[in-house]
Amino acid sequence: MTRQNRLREFSRRKNKSHFGRFILFVLLIVIAATLAGGGLILFETEKPLVTVPKEVRFLGRNTSIPFQVTDKKSGIRSITITLEQQGESRPIRLYAKSFPRQSWFYGAGPAVVSGSVLFNSKKFKVKDGKAELIVTVHxxxxxxxxxxxxxxxxxxxxxxxxPPRISLQHTPRYIRPGGCGIVVYDLSEPAARQGVVVNxxxxxxxxxNGSKNRRIAYVALTWNTKKLGNSMVVATDRAGNEAKDFFSMDLENVPxxxxxIYVSDAFLKRKMPxxxxxYPEMKGSLLDxxxxxxxxxxxxxxxxxxEVCSNPVPKQLWKDRFLRMNGETRAGFADxxxxxxHGQPVDHxxxxxxxxxxxxxxxxKAANSGKVVMAEYMxxxxxxxxxxxxQGVYSLYAHLSRFDVSxxxxxxxxxxxxxxGATGMAGGDHLHFSMLIHGIFVTPLEWWDQHWIDMNINDVLNQL
Known part of the structure; x- marks a missing residue:
C-alpha cells in the first residue's frame, strides 16, 4: 500500500471515529434530556388548588359543604377533610378519599375532583361554637x-x-282578597332569609326603623283568594337552621x-297598528x-x-295616605x-x-314619596x-302621554x-292607578284612606 493510500485510510478511520463519538454524544444528551424532563414531570412542584365557597362559614344541624380540588399536572392522590374544635383531643374526620395511580407521568390521578360533604351535628357529636375546617390534599x-x-x-x-327564636309582635286580624296588612316580629339572631308566608x-x-332585631313584612292577598291556608313567620339563620311561628287571620270576602267592555272596529283599527x-309576532285578523x-x-x-317589584328599597319612604288624582272614577279594582x-262575548x-x-x-302626581324604578312603554x-x-310597597301609573321623571x-x-294620556289599551285619556305589595295588585282604596292607614299601620307601629 502506498504512502498516499495509507494516509487516506487513516483519515477515513479517523472521521468514522469522530462521527461515532458525535452520535454517542447526541444519544447521551437525548438520554439526559429525557431523564431531566421525566424528572421534572415526576418531581413537579405545583401544589393542588383547593376551593371551598365563602358561604360555608356556618355549620348547622345538617349542612352540605361543597368543595373542588384541582391538580392538572400529576393529578390528585388523596383528599382529607377534618374538623377541629378546641378542647377536643383529635380532629373529626368528615371525608377521606384516595385515588389509584393511573400512570407515572402527568395525569396519574384525576385533574379535578368536585364533591360535597354532609355535615350532621348529631352523627359527629360536635358542640356549638368555633371550629376549624381543614382540607388536606396530596x-x-x-x-x-x-x-x-x-x-x-x-x-x-x-x-x-x-334555630332562631321568633317573637310575634303584631299580625292582622282581618284581611280581604286584594287587601293587605303588616306583620311585625322579633328575631333572636341575624337571619340569612326571613319573612312571612301566606297561602x-x-x-x-x-x-x-333601623332596628337590629325587629322586622316588618307587608303581606297581601290576590283579588281572587277564596280561603286562607297556613300563615307563618319563617326565619333561616346563616347555618341553615329554620324556625317557624304560625298565626291566623280572618278572611273578609268582598263583592x-x-x-x-264593547270593542268596536274603529277602536281596533286605531289601536292594533x-x-x-x-309585537310584530301578532297574526290574524284585528280581533285575533x-x-x-x-x-x-x-x-x-x-x-x-x-320582576320590577322584586327588589324593594329596604326602608319606608312613604308617609300617611297616598294621594288620589282628582277626577271621576271610571273603573274599579278587581272589576x-x-x-x-259585534254583540258577542269574546274575552274576559x-x-x-x-x-x-x-x-x-x-x-x-306621585301618590307618595318613593324611587322611580320603571318609566317605559309596557x-x-x-x-x-x-x-x-x-319595603315592598309600590304604585303604578299607566296610559301616560309623557314622562317627567326617569x-x-x-x-x-x-x-x-x-x-x-291614552297610550296602551286605553280607549280615552285617563290615569290607570294601581297599588302593589311585592308585585301583588291590591286595592288602592285602602291606601287612599288615612283612617285605614292609621288603624292598620301607623297606630300599630306607634304602640310597639
Missing part, C-alpha cells in the same frame, strides 16, 4: 421524598345547631263588580290581534311588573270585565287598578311608571311625574 408527584405536593387549607367556621307566597321582612310595532294583546301581552306585562265584539279579564278621568293631559299599560315606596330618581309626594 398529588402524585414524587416531590418531598415521594410524598407528593401537599396543600392544607384551613377555614374558620361557626357551628350553630339552634304559599313569601313576603320578605325588613328592619323596622265583585261586573263590567262590560301601534301594538303591531311593538286584539285577543293576543289582551291575553299574551297582558301576561308578559304581569311577569315584567313582578270582572267581559269583552263584547280582571281590571287590577282604578281608572280616573280628568282633563286631557292632566298632571299626574304593552296594555302603554307608557307607565312604577314607584318603589320601600328611573333612579327620588320623587316627593305630590311631585308631578307625568301627564295622563
Amino acid at each position: 398529588d402524585f408527584s414524587l416531590n418531598r421524598f415521594f410524598k407528593g405536593n401537599e396543600t392544607i387549607r384551613r377555614y374558620a367556621v361557626l357551628i350553630d345547631t339552634k 304559599g307566597v313569601f313576603f320578605q321582612g325588613f328592619p323596622l 265583585l263588580k261586573k263590567d262590560r 301601534k301594538f303591531k310595532e311593538h 290581534q286584539y285577543l293576543f294583546v289582551n291575553n299574551e301581552v297582558r301576561k308578559r306585562n304581569a311577569r315584567h311588573i313582578k 270582572q270585565r267581559t269583552y263584547f265584539y 279579564q280582571v281590571h287590577l287598578g282604578m281608572d280616573i278621568a280628568s282633563t286631557a293631559h292632566a298632571a299626574v 304593552g296594555i299599560y302603554g307608557n307607565a311608571i312604577i314607584l318603589d315606596h320601600g 328611573p333612579g330618581e327620588m320623587v316627593e309626594k305630590g311631585e308631578v311625574i307625568a301627564r295622563s
